[in-house]
Amino acid sequence: MSDVNFDETLVLKNIEGENSSDILKCMATNLYKKGFVKESYAEAVIAREKKFATGLPTGSYGVAIPHTDIEHVNQSAISIGILKKPVDFVIMGEETEKISVKLVFMLAMHDCHSQLSMLQSLMEIFQDEEVLTYLATEESEVKIKDEVVKKLNLSIVRGGE
Amino acid sequence: MSTKKVVLVACGTGIATSTVVSDALEKMAKENNIQVEIIQCKVTEVPAYESRANLLVTTTIVSKTYPFPIINARAFLTGIGLDKLKEQILEELKK
Numbered sequence: 001m002s003d004v005n006f007d008e009t010l011v012l013k014n015i016e017g018e019n020s021s022d023i024l025k026c027m028a029t030n031l032y033k034k035g036f037v038k039e040s041y042a043e044a045v046i047a048r049e050k051k052f053a054t055g056l057p058t059g060s061y062g063v064a065i066p067h068t069d070i071e072h073v074n075q076s077a078i079s080i081g082i083l084k085k086p087v088d089f090v091i092m093g094e095e096t097e098k099i100s101v102k103l104v105f106m107l108a109m110h111d112c113h114s115q116l117s118m119l120q121s122l123m124e125i126f127q128d129e130e131v132l133t134y135l136a137t138e139e140s141e142v143k144i145k146d147e148v149v150k151k152l153n154l155s156i157v158r159g160g161e
Numbered sequence: 162m163s164t165k166k167v168v169l170v171a172c173g174t175g176i177a178t179s180t181v182v183s184d185a186l187e188k189m190a191k192e193n194n195i196q197v198e199i200i201q202c203k204v205t206e207v208p209a210y211e212s213r214a215n216l217l218v219t220t221t222i223v224s225k226t227y228p229f230p231i232i233n234a235r236a237f238l239t240g241i242g243l244d245k246l247k248e249q250i251l252e253e254l255k256k
Binding site (some may be wrong): 016048051052056057059065066068071073085091092093094095107109115116119120123126127 | 172176177178181184219220221222233234237239240243
C-alpha cells in the first residue's frame with residue numbers, strides 16, 4: 001500500500017461556507033498550500049462534484065467524499081473537514097436529491113488502484129455511527145487525527161505515528 | 162453454468178468508489194461461484210464496452226441508455242440497503 005499524507009493540519013474544524021463549493025475551495029486550498037495537490041485541483045474537484053456528486057447518507061451525519069482525477073494531485077493525501085453548519089451536497093448517483101453534510105473527507109488520490117484498503121476502511125467509518133459522532137463533535141484536531149489514523153490503518157508519511 | 166458475465170464498474174474518476182465496488186463484486190461472485198469479468202472504468206468510458214458488457218454497476222448518474230441493465234451501487238459504500246443491492250446484482254449475474 002502506498003503512503004497517504006495525513007496529519008492534524010489536514011483536519012479542518014468549524015469550517016464555514018454558503019454551499020459545497022465554498023467548503024471544497026477551503027479544503028483544497030489547504031491541500032494546495034501544503035503541496036499535496038496542484039493549483040488546478042480546487043477547480044477540478046469543484047467541477048467534478050457538480051458533475052459526479054459525492055454526498056453519502058449515513059445513519060447519523062451526512063458525509064461527502066470529494067475527489068478528482070489523479071493529474072491534479074502531487075502526493076496522495078486525505079483531508080477532513082468538520083463543518084460548523086452542515087451544507088447540502090447532492091447524493092452520489094442522484095440528479096438533484098441532496099443530503100445535509102457535516103463531515104467532508106477530501107481525497108487527493110495520486111495513483112489508481114493502491115488505496116483499496118484505505119477506501120474500504122473509510123466506508124466502514126461511514127457505517128459506524130459512534131465514530132462519525134466522535135469525529136463530528138471532538139474538539140481536538142490531534143485526537144480526530146489519531147482516531148482516523150487508527151481506523152484507516154494509515155501508513156503515515158509525516159505527522160508522526 | 163452460464164458463460165462468463167462481463168460487468169462494468171464505473172464511477173466519475175474510475176479510481177475511488179469503483180475500486181471499492183469492484184472488490185466487493187469480486188468477493189460476491191466468488192462466494193456465489195459465479196464467473197465474472199469485472200472491468201473498472203470511468204463512466205465516460207462505458208460506451209467503449211457497450212457491445213461486450215452484460216451489466217453496469219455504478220456510483221454515478223448514467224445519462225445515456227445502454228442495452229444492459231444499470232444498477233446503482235451506492236449501498237456498497239454506505240451499507241444502507243446493501244442486502245437488497247446484492248440480491249439485485251446476483252439476480253442479474255445468474256441470468
